[in-house]
Amino acid sequence: MAAGSAAxxxxxxxxxxxxxxNSTGHAQKSxxxxxxxxxxxxxxxxxxxLATVFVLWLAARKSTSGVPGRFQAAVEILVEMVSEQAKxxxxxxxxxxxxxxxxxTVFVWIFFMNAMDLxxxxxxxxxxxxxxxxxxxxxATADLNAALGMSLGxxxxxxxxxxxxxxxxxxxxxxxxxxFGSHPLxxxxxxxxxxxxxxxxxxxxxxxxFGNMYAGELVFMLIALLGGTATVFGFVGHVIAGSIWAIxxxxxxxxxxxxxxxxxxxxxxQAHEAH
Amino acid sequence: MNLNATLFxxxxxxxxxxxFTMQFVWPPIVKALDERAKKIADGLAAxxxxxxxxxxxxxxxxxxxxxxxxxxxxLIANAEKRGAQLIEEAKANAKAEADRIVAGAKAEIExxxxxxxxxxxxxxxxxxxxxAEQILRREINAQAHSDILATIKQDL
Numbered sequence: 001m002a003a004g005s006a007a008x009x010x011x012x013x014x015x016x017x018x019x020x021x022n023s024t025g026h027a028q029k030s031x032x033x034x035x036x037x038x039x040x041x042x043x044x045x046x047x048x049x050l051a052t053v054f055v056l057w058l059a060a061r062k063s064t065s066g067v068p069g070r071f072q073a074a075v076e077i078l079v080e081m082v083s084e085q086a087k088x089x090x091x092x093x094x095x096x097x098x099x100x101x102x103x104x105t106v107f108v109w110i111f112f113m114n115a116m117d118l119x120x121x122x123x124x125x126x127x128x129x130x131x132x133x134x135x136x137x138x139x140a141t142a143d144l145n146a147a148l149g150m151s152l153g154x155x156x157x158x159x160x161x162x163x164x165x166x167x168x169x170x171x172x173x174x175x176x177x178x179x180f181g182s183h184p185l186x187x188x189x190x191x192x193x194x195x196x197x198x199x200x201x202x203x204x205x206x207x208x209x210f211g212n213m214y215a216g217e218l219v220f221m222l223i224a225l226l227g228g229t230a231t232v233f234g235f236v237g238h239v240i241a242g243s244i245w246a247i248x249x250x251x252x253x254x255x256x257x258x259x260x261x262x263x264x265x266x267x268x269x270q271a272h273e274a275h
Numbered sequence: 276m277n278l279n280a281t282l283f284x285x286x287x288x289x290x291x292x293x294x295f296t297m298q299f300v301w302p303p304i305v306k307a308l309d310e311r312a313k314k315i316a317d318g319l320a321a322x323x324x325x326x327x328x329x330x331x332x333x334x335x336x337x338x339x340x341x342x343x344x345x346x347x348x349x350l351i352a353n354a355e356k357r358g359a360q361l362i363e364e365a366k367a368n369a370k371a372e373a374d375r376i377v378a379g380a381k382a383e384i385e386x387x388x389x390x391x392x393x394x395x396x397x398x399x400x401x402x403x404x405x406x407a408e409q410i411l412r413r414e415i416n417a418q419a420h421s422d423i424l425a426t427i428k429q430d431l
Contacts, residue, residue, distance in 0.1 A: 028277040036279040045285060049292045056300040063303045065310030072307075079304045101301035102293040109292060145278060149285025153293075156286075 010225050017121065017221050019135040020143065021128075027135075038143060045140035048112040052105060079104060085262065089269040095161060099268050102157070106150065107261040113140040114213055114253030118246055121220045141256075142213040144206070151206030154264045155198065161271040174274065205263050212256050216249055400428045 008016060019027045021040040028036050059075035068076060086100040116138045128136040140146045162171045175194045176187045223245060227238030404424055411420070 022279070028279060030277070032278045034280050036277075036281075037284060038279065038281040041281050042284055042288075046288055049288055053292055053295045053300065056296060056304075060300040060303040063307035065307045065314055068307075068311075076304060076308060079301070080308065083305065083308075097301075098293075098297055101297035104301065105293045105296040106289075143281065145281035146285045148278070149282040150289050152282065153286050153289040 010228075013225060013228070014218070014221055016135070017125065018137065018218075020137055021133060021135040038137075038145060040136045040138070041140045041143040041146050044116060044138055045109075045113060045146055048116070048140065049109050052109040052112055056104070056108065078108065082107060082261065086265055089265045090272060091269075092165075092272055095268070095272065099157070099265065103261045103265050106264055107257050110141060110150075110209065110260050111253060111257035113146070114256055116140070117142070117213060117216050117220065117249060117253060121217070121224045137217075139213055139217050141209055142217045144210045144214075147210035147213075148203070148206035150209075150260070151202045154205060154267055155202045157264075158198075158267050158271040161268055165272050166274055170274070201267055205260070205267070209256050209260050212252060216245075216252055219245055220249075396428075396431050400431060403427070 020038040022028060023035075023037045023039060056075060059072050063072055063076075082104040083096075083100055086096050086103060090096050090099055119138065124138045125136045128134070137143065162174075166174060176182075176190050178190060179193060180186045180190050220242075223238055223242045226234050226241065228234070407424070
Protein backbone atom coordinates (compact mmCIF):
# COMPACT_ATOMS: atom_id res chain seq x y z
CA MET A 1 0.00 0.00 0.00
CA ALA A 2 3.01 2.28 0.22
CA ALA A 3 2.79 5.12 -2.24
CA GLY A 4 6.48 5.32 -2.95
CA SER A 5 9.77 3.71 -2.06
CA ALA A 6 10.71 6.44 0.45
CA ALA A 7 7.28 6.54 2.07
CA UNK A 8 6.63 4.55 5.24
CA UNK A 9 4.67 1.33 5.12
CA UNK A 10 1.11 1.56 6.35
CA UNK A 11 2.15 -0.06 9.60
CA UNK A 12 4.88 2.49 10.12
CA UNK A 13 2.49 5.28 9.19
CA UNK A 14 -0.02 4.24 11.84
CA UNK A 15 2.62 3.69 14.52
CA UNK A 16 4.17 7.03 13.69
CA UNK A 17 0.82 8.75 14.06
CA UNK A 18 0.11 7.02 17.32
CA UNK A 19 3.39 8.04 18.91
CA UNK A 20 3.24 10.91 21.35
CA UNK A 21 5.64 13.77 21.45
CA ASN A 22 6.90 13.28 25.00
CA SER A 23 9.64 14.55 27.21
CA THR A 24 12.02 11.69 26.29
CA GLY A 25 11.98 12.35 22.57
CA HIS A 26 11.21 8.73 21.65
CA ALA A 27 8.27 6.41 22.20
CA GLN A 28 7.60 5.42 25.78
CA LYS A 29 8.92 1.94 26.42
CA SER A 30 7.15 0.77 29.58
CA UNK A 31 3.40 0.87 30.03
CA UNK A 32 3.63 3.08 33.09
CA UNK A 33 6.43 5.57 33.50
CA UNK A 34 5.70 8.55 35.72
CA UNK A 35 8.84 10.38 34.67
CA UNK A 36 7.52 10.89 31.15
CA UNK A 37 5.07 13.58 30.13
CA UNK A 38 3.30 13.90 26.78
CA UNK A 39 4.06 17.36 25.50
CA UNK A 40 1.59 17.22 22.61
CA UNK A 41 -1.32 16.20 24.84
CA UNK A 42 -0.48 18.89 27.35
CA UNK A 43 -0.06 21.52 24.67
CA UNK A 44 -3.35 20.83 22.92
CA UNK A 45 -5.38 20.25 26.05
CA UNK A 46 -4.13 23.44 27.67
CA UNK A 47 -4.53 25.39 24.44
CA UNK A 48 -8.09 24.16 23.98
CA UNK A 49 -8.79 24.54 27.68
CA LEU A 50 -7.77 28.17 27.43
CA ALA A 51 -9.88 28.50 24.29
CA THR A 52 -12.81 27.02 26.23
CA VAL A 53 -12.62 29.37 29.15
CA PHE A 54 -11.84 32.29 26.85
CA VAL A 55 -14.91 31.69 24.70
CA LEU A 56 -17.09 31.22 27.76
CA TRP A 57 -15.55 34.25 29.42
CA LEU A 58 -16.20 36.37 26.29
CA ALA A 59 -19.88 35.55 26.59
CA ALA A 60 -19.91 36.01 30.36
CA ARG A 61 -18.13 39.35 30.21
CA LYS A 62 -20.81 41.03 28.13
CA SER A 63 -23.78 39.05 29.36
CA THR A 64 -26.80 41.24 29.92
CA SER A 65 -30.28 40.46 31.05
CA GLY A 66 -31.53 42.38 28.03
CA VAL A 67 -31.90 41.00 24.52
CA PRO A 68 -28.90 38.65 24.02
CA GLY A 69 -26.80 38.54 20.87
CA ARG A 70 -26.43 35.30 18.96
CA PHE A 71 -23.14 34.42 20.60
CA GLN A 72 -24.45 35.12 24.07
CA ALA A 73 -27.61 33.16 23.30
CA ALA A 74 -25.55 30.18 22.14
CA VAL A 75 -23.49 30.15 25.33
CA GLU A 76 -26.65 30.66 27.35
CA ILE A 77 -28.22 27.62 25.72
CA LEU A 78 -25.20 25.59 26.86
CA VAL A 79 -25.31 27.01 30.37
CA GLU A 80 -29.04 26.47 30.59
CA MET A 81 -28.67 22.87 29.37
CA VAL A 82 -25.94 22.06 31.90
CA SER A 83 -27.77 23.91 34.63
CA GLU A 84 -30.99 21.98 34.01
CA GLN A 85 -29.14 18.64 34.02
CA ALA A 86 -27.31 19.58 37.21
CA LYS A 87 -30.55 20.62 38.90
CA UNK A 88 -32.12 17.29 38.04
CA UNK A 89 -29.23 15.23 39.35
CA UNK A 90 -27.66 17.19 42.21
CA UNK A 91 -30.14 18.50 44.71
CA UNK A 92 -27.78 20.60 46.78
CA UNK A 93 -27.69 24.17 45.47
CA UNK A 94 -24.42 24.74 47.34
CA UNK A 95 -22.69 21.88 45.52
CA UNK A 96 -24.13 22.98 42.18
CA UNK A 97 -22.22 26.25 42.47
CA UNK A 98 -19.05 24.27 41.80
CA UNK A 99 -20.25 21.14 40.05
CA UNK A 100 -22.38 22.83 37.39
CA UNK A 101 -19.56 25.11 36.14
CA UNK A 102 -17.26 22.10 36.26
CA UNK A 103 -19.67 20.13 34.11
CA UNK A 104 -19.93 23.02 31.65
CA THR A 105 -16.15 23.31 31.42
CA VAL A 106 -15.78 19.58 30.94
CA PHE A 107 -18.40 19.53 28.22
CA VAL A 108 -16.99 22.38 26.17
CA TRP A 109 -13.39 21.42 26.75
CA ILE A 110 -13.85 17.79 25.77
CA PHE A 111 -15.94 18.87 22.80
CA PHE A 112 -13.08 21.08 21.60
CA MET A 113 -10.46 18.41 22.18
CA ASN A 114 -12.57 15.80 20.41
CA ALA A 115 -13.20 18.20 17.53
CA MET A 116 -9.47 18.17 16.76
CA ASP A 117 -10.25 14.76 15.28
CA LEU A 118 -12.02 16.48 12.42
CA UNK A 119 -8.86 18.15 11.19
CA UNK A 120 -7.17 16.08 8.47
CA UNK A 121 -4.92 13.61 10.30
CA UNK A 122 -1.75 14.74 8.60
CA UNK A 123 -2.11 18.52 8.70
CA UNK A 124 -0.72 19.37 12.14
CA UNK A 125 1.91 16.57 12.20
CA UNK A 126 3.23 17.75 8.81
CA UNK A 127 3.38 21.35 9.99
CA UNK A 128 5.17 20.08 13.10
CA UNK A 129 7.67 18.23 10.98
CA UNK A 130 8.54 21.45 9.19
CA UNK A 131 9.62 22.79 12.57
CA UNK A 132 11.48 19.62 13.49
CA UNK A 133 8.77 18.04 15.66
CA UNK A 134 8.57 14.47 14.45
CA UNK A 135 5.85 13.03 16.61
CA UNK A 136 2.58 14.67 17.33
CA UNK A 137 -0.92 13.58 18.29
CA UNK A 138 -3.45 16.37 18.19
CA UNK A 139 -6.49 14.72 19.79
CA ALA A 140 -5.80 15.09 23.49
CA THR A 141 -8.76 12.94 24.51
CA ALA A 142 -7.35 10.06 22.45
CA ASP A 143 -4.56 9.98 25.01
CA LEU A 144 -5.49 7.70 27.89
CA ASN A 145 -3.64 10.00 30.26
CA ALA A 146 -5.90 12.92 29.47
CA ALA A 147 -9.12 10.95 29.68
CA LEU A 148 -8.13 9.16 32.89
CA GLY A 149 -6.77 12.39 34.32
CA MET A 150 -10.15 13.99 33.96
CA SER A 151 -12.04 10.98 35.30
CA LEU A 152 -9.61 10.91 38.23
CA GLY A 153 -10.51 14.55 38.81
CA UNK A 154 -14.15 13.57 38.92
CA UNK A 155 -13.29 10.82 41.42
CA UNK A 156 -11.58 13.37 43.65
CA UNK A 157 -14.65 15.60 43.46
CA UNK A 158 -16.81 12.60 44.39
CA UNK A 159 -14.63 11.77 47.39
CA UNK A 160 -14.67 15.41 48.44
CA UNK A 161 -18.46 15.54 48.41
CA UNK A 162 -18.77 12.13 50.06
CA UNK A 163 -16.77 13.46 52.99
CA UNK A 164 -18.36 16.89 52.93
CA UNK A 165 -21.95 15.63 52.94
CA UNK A 166 -21.62 12.54 55.13
CA UNK A 167 -18.59 13.42 57.22
CA UNK A 168 -15.51 11.19 57.41
CA UNK A 169 -17.22 8.84 59.86
CA UNK A 170 -20.40 8.66 57.84
CA UNK A 171 -18.55 7.91 54.66
CA UNK A 172 -16.35 5.24 56.21
CA UNK A 173 -19.46 3.74 57.77
CA UNK A 174 -21.06 3.68 54.36
CA UNK A 175 -17.99 2.07 52.81
CA UNK A 176 -18.34 -0.88 55.16
CA UNK A 177 -22.10 -1.23 55.47
CA UNK A 178 -23.39 -0.53 51.96
CA UNK A 179 -24.60 -2.05 49.73
CA PHE A 180 -25.28 -5.35 51.51
CA GLY A 181 -26.03 -4.27 55.05
CA SER A 182 -24.50 -3.76 58.44
CA HIS A 183 -23.06 -7.04 59.70
CA PRO A 184 -19.45 -7.70 60.74
CA LEU A 185 -19.24 -10.60 58.28
CA UNK A 186 -20.38 -8.35 55.46
CA UNK A 187 -17.92 -5.52 56.16
CA UNK A 188 -15.10 -6.83 53.91
CA UNK A 189 -17.55 -7.73 51.15
CA UNK A 190 -19.09 -4.29 51.28
CA UNK A 191 -15.73 -2.60 51.29
CA UNK A 192 -14.48 -4.61 48.34
CA UNK A 193 -17.68 -3.86 46.44
CA UNK A 194 -17.33 -0.14 47.14
CA UNK A 195 -13.71 -0.13 46.01
CA UNK A 196 -14.58 -2.01 42.83
CA UNK A 197 -17.39 0.44 42.25
CA UNK A 198 -15.10 3.47 42.55
CA UNK A 199 -12.41 1.95 40.36
CA UNK A 200 -14.90 0.75 37.78
CA UNK A 201 -16.64 4.10 37.66
CA UNK A 202 -13.44 6.03 37.20
CA UNK A 203 -11.79 3.68 34.74
CA UNK A 204 -14.91 3.24 32.62
CA UNK A 205 -15.51 6.97 32.73
CA UNK A 206 -12.09 7.72 31.28
CA UNK A 207 -11.81 4.64 29.10
CA UNK A 208 -15.13 5.31 27.39
CA UNK A 209 -13.99 8.69 26.16
CA PHE A 210 -10.49 7.49 25.34
CA GLY A 211 -11.71 4.41 23.49
CA ASN A 212 -14.16 6.31 21.34
CA MET A 213 -11.71 8.98 20.37
CA TYR A 214 -8.80 6.60 19.88
CA ALA A 215 -10.86 4.38 17.63
CA GLY A 216 -12.19 7.39 15.75
CA GLU A 217 -8.66 8.67 15.19
CA LEU A 218 -7.54 5.27 14.01
CA VAL A 219 -10.36 5.06 11.49
CA PHE A 220 -9.40 8.48 10.15
CA MET A 221 -5.84 7.22 9.74
CA LEU A 222 -7.01 4.14 7.89
CA ILE A 223 -9.11 6.31 5.60
CA ALA A 224 -6.07 8.51 5.03
CA LEU A 225 -4.08 5.38 4.14
CA LEU A 226 -6.76 4.50 1.62
CA GLY A 227 -6.31 7.91 -0.01
CA GLY A 228 -2.54 7.40 0.26
CA THR A 229 -2.70 4.59 -2.30
CA ALA A 230 -3.01 7.34 -4.91
CA THR A 231 -5.34 5.27 -7.09
CA VAL A 232 -8.79 6.25 -8.39
CA PHE A 233 -10.35 3.74 -6.04
CA GLY A 234 -8.31 5.07 -3.14
CA PHE A 235 -9.19 8.66 -3.91
CA VAL A 236 -12.92 8.04 -4.33
CA GLY A 237 -12.93 5.75 -1.31
CA HIS A 238 -11.13 8.33 0.75
CA VAL A 239 -13.59 11.07 -0.20
CA ILE A 240 -16.66 8.94 0.45
CA ALA A 241 -15.49 7.16 3.57
CA GLY A 242 -13.83 10.29 4.93
CA SER A 243 -16.99 12.34 4.47
CA ILE A 244 -19.22 9.72 6.03
CA TRP A 245 -16.93 9.10 8.97
CA ALA A 246 -16.37 12.83 9.58
CA ILE A 247 -20.10 13.55 9.55
CA UNK A 248 -20.72 10.61 11.85
CA UNK A 249 -17.88 11.79 14.03
CA UNK A 250 -19.62 15.14 14.61
CA UNK A 251 -22.20 13.11 16.47
CA UNK A 252 -19.59 11.10 18.35
CA UNK A 253 -17.51 14.03 19.57
CA UNK A 254 -20.62 15.81 20.85
CA UNK A 255 -22.09 12.66 22.31
CA UNK A 256 -18.87 11.67 24.10
CA UNK A 257 -18.48 15.16 25.53
CA UNK A 258 -22.10 15.05 26.67
CA UNK A 259 -21.76 11.56 28.16
CA UNK A 260 -18.65 12.54 30.05
CA UNK A 261 -20.42 15.60 31.44
CA UNK A 262 -23.54 13.64 32.37
CA UNK A 263 -21.55 10.90 34.10
CA UNK A 264 -19.63 13.55 36.01
CA UNK A 265 -22.92 14.92 37.27
CA UNK A 266 -24.31 11.47 38.01
CA UNK A 267 -21.25 10.36 39.97
CA UNK A 268 -21.13 13.57 41.97
CA UNK A 269 -24.88 13.24 42.51
CA GLN A 270 -24.34 9.71 43.87
CA ALA A 271 -21.75 11.05 46.28
CA HIS A 272 -24.56 13.18 47.78
CA GLU A 273 -26.85 10.26 48.42
CA ALA A 274 -26.60 8.39 51.67
CA HIS A 275 -27.27 4.68 51.51
CA MET B 276 -1.73 3.85 25.42
CA ASN B 277 0.93 4.26 28.02
CA LEU B 278 0.34 5.91 31.33
CA ASN B 279 2.64 8.68 32.44
CA ALA B 280 2.78 12.00 34.28
CA THR B 281 0.47 13.58 31.71
CA LEU B 282 -2.31 12.09 33.79
CA PHE B 283 -1.56 14.30 36.79
CA UNK B 284 -0.87 17.36 34.70
CA UNK B 285 -4.24 16.89 33.05
CA UNK B 286 -5.82 16.48 36.48
CA UNK B 287 -4.42 19.84 37.57
CA UNK B 288 -5.47 21.56 34.35
CA UNK B 289 -8.94 20.09 34.80
CA UNK B 290 -9.37 21.73 38.20
CA UNK B 291 -7.87 25.03 37.12
CA UNK B 292 -10.27 25.31 34.20
CA UNK B 293 -13.20 24.30 36.36
CA UNK B 294 -12.21 26.88 38.94
CA PHE B 295 -11.93 29.58 36.30
CA THR B 296 -15.37 28.78 34.92
CA MET B 297 -16.85 28.72 38.41
CA GLN B 298 -15.29 32.06 39.24
CA PHE B 299 -15.64 34.12 36.08
CA VAL B 300 -18.01 32.45 33.64
CA TRP B 301 -20.86 30.78 35.43
CA PRO B 302 -22.03 33.51 37.85
CA PRO B 303 -22.48 36.38 35.35
CA ILE B 304 -24.26 34.20 32.81
CA VAL B 305 -26.56 32.61 35.37
CA LYS B 306 -27.22 36.03 36.86
CA ALA B 307 -28.13 37.42 33.45
CA LEU B 308 -30.39 34.45 32.80
CA ASP B 309 -32.15 34.82 36.14
CA GLU B 310 -32.54 38.56 35.66
CA ARG B 311 -33.97 38.08 32.21
CA ALA B 312 -36.38 35.46 33.50
CA LYS B 313 -37.49 37.93 36.16
CA LYS B 314 -37.84 40.70 33.58
CA ILE B 315 -39.99 38.50 31.40
CA ALA B 316 -42.11 37.46 34.36
CA ASP B 317 -42.54 41.11 35.33
CA GLY B 318 -43.43 42.00 31.76
CA LEU B 319 -46.04 39.28 31.62
CA ALA B 320 -47.47 40.40 34.95
CA ALA B 321 -47.60 43.99 33.69
CA UNK B 322 -49.37 42.86 30.53
CA UNK B 323 -51.87 40.95 32.65
CA UNK B 324 -52.43 44.04 34.78
CA UNK B 325 -52.86 46.15 31.67
CA UNK B 326 -55.43 43.73 30.37
CA UNK B 327 -57.34 43.91 33.63
CA UNK B 328 -57.18 47.70 33.60
CA UNK B 329 -58.50 47.75 30.08
CA UNK B 330 -61.36 45.48 31.06
CA UNK B 331 -62.18 47.71 33.99
CA UNK B 332 -62.04 50.83 31.83
CA UNK B 333 -64.28 49.23 29.23
CA UNK B 334 -66.79 48.34 31.91
CA UNK B 335 -66.66 51.85 33.31
CA UNK B 336 -67.11 53.45 29.90
CA UNK B 337 -70.09 51.20 29.18
CA UNK B 338 -71.55 52.20 32.49
CA UNK B 339 -71.01 55.89 31.73
CA UNK B 340 -72.56 55.49 28.30
CA UNK B 341 -75.59 53.78 29.77
CA UNK B 342 -75.97 56.49 32.40
CA UNK B 343 -75.70 59.22 29.77
CA UNK B 344 -78.34 57.57 27.68
CA UNK B 345 -80.64 57.30 30.67
CA UNK B 346 -80.14 60.94 31.54
CA UNK B 347 -80.79 62.02 27.97
CA UNK B 348 -83.98 59.97 27.84
CA UNK B 349 -85.09 61.55 31.10
CA LEU B 350 -84.35 65.04 29.78
CA ILE B 351 -86.32 64.38 26.62
CA ALA B 352 -89.23 63.05 28.60
CA ASN B 353 -89.15 66.11 30.85
CA ALA B 354 -88.98 68.44 27.88
CA GLU B 355 -91.90 66.72 26.26
CA LYS B 356 -93.92 66.98 29.43
CA ARG B 357 -93.03 70.64 29.76
CA GLY B 358 -93.97 71.25 26.13
CA ALA B 359 -97.36 69.65 26.60
CA GLN B 360 -97.81 71.70 29.72
CA LEU B 361 -96.93 74.89 27.85
CA ILE B 362 -99.42 74.08 25.11
CA GLU B 363 -102.10 73.42 27.70
CA GLU B 364 -101.35 76.72 29.39
CA ALA B 365 -101.36 78.60 26.11
CA LYS B 366 -104.65 77.01 25.21
CA ALA B 367 -106.16 78.03 28.54
CA ASN B 368 -104.86 81.56 28.18
CA ALA B 369 -106.20 81.86 24.68
CA LYS B 370 -109.59 80.62 25.82
CA ALA B 371 -109.67 83.10 28.68
CA GLU B 372 -108.69 85.94 26.35
CA ALA B 373 -111.32 84.92 23.87
CA ASP B 374 -113.94 84.77 26.62
CA ARG B 375 -112.87 88.20 27.80
CA ILE B 376 -113.12 89.67 24.32
CA VAL B 377 -116.49 88.06 23.76
CA ALA B 378 -117.73 89.33 27.09
CA GLY B 379 -116.50 92.86 26.25
CA ALA B 380 -118.17 92.74 22.90
CA LYS B 381 -121.40 91.53 24.47
CA ALA B 382 -121.35 94.34 27.03
CA GLU B 383 -120.72 96.89 24.33
CA ILE B 384 -123.56 95.48 22.26
CA GLU B 385 -125.87 95.70 25.26
CA UNK B 386 -124.82 99.26 25.93
CA UNK B 387 -125.34 100.07 22.29
CA UNK B 388 -128.80 98.49 22.45
CA UNK B 389 -129.69 100.46 25.58
CA UNK B 390 -128.60 103.67 23.96
CA UNK B 391 -130.56 102.84 20.83
CA UNK B 392 -133.65 102.09 22.93
CA UNK B 393 -133.14 105.43 24.71
CA UNK B 394 -133.00 107.26 21.42
CA UNK B 395 -135.89 105.28 20.08
CA UNK B 396 -137.87 106.11 23.22
CA UNK B 397 -137.08 109.85 22.80
CA UNK B 398 -138.08 109.76 19.19
CA UNK B 399 -141.23 107.77 19.85
CA UNK B 400 -142.14 110.18 22.64
CA UNK B 401 -141.49 113.12 20.39
CA UNK B 402 -143.49 111.44 17.65
CA UNK B 403 -146.36 110.68 20.04
CA UNK B 404 -146.23 114.16 21.37
CA UNK B 405 -146.22 115.56 17.87
CA UNK B 406 -149.09 113.30 16.94
CA ALA B 407 -150.96 114.09 20.07
CA GLU B 408 -150.22 117.80 19.60
CA GLN B 409 -151.63 117.69 16.16
CA ILE B 410 -154.68 115.83 17.38
CA LEU B 411 -155.07 117.97 20.43
CA ARG B 412 -154.22 121.28 18.78
CA ARG B 413 -157.69 121.58 17.93
CA GLU B 414 -159.11 120.57 21.22
CA ILE B 415 -156.69 121.10 23.97
CA ASN B 416 -153.91 123.27 25.06
CA ALA B 417 -150.62 121.52 24.89
CA GLN B 418 -149.24 123.25 27.90
CA ALA B 419 -152.12 122.13 30.00
CA HIS B 420 -151.41 118.51 29.46
CA SER B 421 -147.60 118.45 29.50
CA ASP B 422 -147.56 116.79 32.92
CA ILE B 423 -149.59 113.89 31.67
CA LEU B 424 -147.32 113.64 28.62
CA ALA B 425 -144.21 113.55 30.75
CA THR B 426 -145.65 110.76 32.88
CA ILE B 427 -146.43 108.76 29.77
CA LYS B 428 -142.90 109.40 28.49
CA GLN B 429 -141.53 107.93 31.70
CA ASP B 430 -143.56 104.80 31.42
CA LEU B 431 -142.49 104.01 27.93
